[in-house]
Amino acid sequence: xxxxxxxxxxxxxxxxxxxxxxxxxxxxxxxxxxxxxxxxxxxxxxxxxxxxxxxxxxxxxxxxxxxxxxxxxxxxxxxxxxxxxxxxxxxxxxxxxxxxxxxxxxxxxxxxxxxxxxxxx
Numbered sequence: 001x002x003x004x005x006x007x008x009x010x011x012x013x014x015x016x017x018x019x020x021x022x023x024x025x026x027x028x029x030x031x032x033x034x035x036x037x038x039x040x041x042x043x044x045x046x047x048x049x050x051x052x053x054x055x056x057x058x059x060x061x062x063x064x065x066x067x068x069x070x071x072x073x074x075x076x077x078x079x080x081x082x083x084x085x086x087x088x089x090x091x092x093x094x095x096x097x098x099x100x101x102x103x104x105x106x107x108x109x110x111x112x113x114x115x116x117x118x119x120x121x
Contacts, residue, residue: 001025001026001046001047001111001114001115002025002026002027002028002043002044002045002046003020003025003026003027003028003045003046003047003048003049003111004027004028004029004030004036004039004040004043004045004047004048004049005017005020005027005028005029005030005048005049006029006030006031006032006033006035006036006048006049006050006051006054006059006062007029007031007049007050007051007054007077008031008032008051008054008055009051010031012051012100013029013031014029016049016102017029019104020107023108023111025111028043028045032054032055032056032057033050033054033056033057033058033059033061033062034056034057036048036050036062037057037062037065037066040066040070040072041069045072046072046073046114046115046118047072047073047074047075047110047111047114048066048072048073048074048075049074049075049077049098050062050063050074050075050076050077050094051076051077051078052076052077052078052081052089052097053078053079059076059077059078060076060089060092063076063089063092063093063094064092066093067092067093071093073095073114074093074094074095075094075095075096075097075098075110076089076094076096076097076098077097077098077099077100077102078097078098078099078100079099079100080099081097081099095110095114096110098110
């Protein structure tokens with residue numbers, strides 16, 4: 001699968017990328033919401049992982065912009081989200097909210113479910 005990670009923390013982005021590449025995925029990273037939007041508009045991704053808290057353009061703001069032109073599956077990643085915020089993000093079109101540190105089994109399950117859904121259509 002072709003994946004995009006949008007996170008302003010370089011170490012998190014690189015470690016997550018390496019882990020996903022070891023699982024056989026093609027992974028790009030963007031270090032800001034603005035850079036992520038540019039990549040999304042020019043490349044085709046199967047899933048996008050967005051950090052909720054980035055300077056200047058948050059993951060939620062990026063998600064809202066993505067939804068104006070694409071229905072690509074988006075998962076929000078965050079160190080902490082209240083259940084109320086999580087519910088709001090899911091209502092805005094995210095397919096999941098994942099907590100940092102990321103649980104690789106949860107990420108694998110998410111990717112398998114997206115892949116199986118895409119085969120159905």
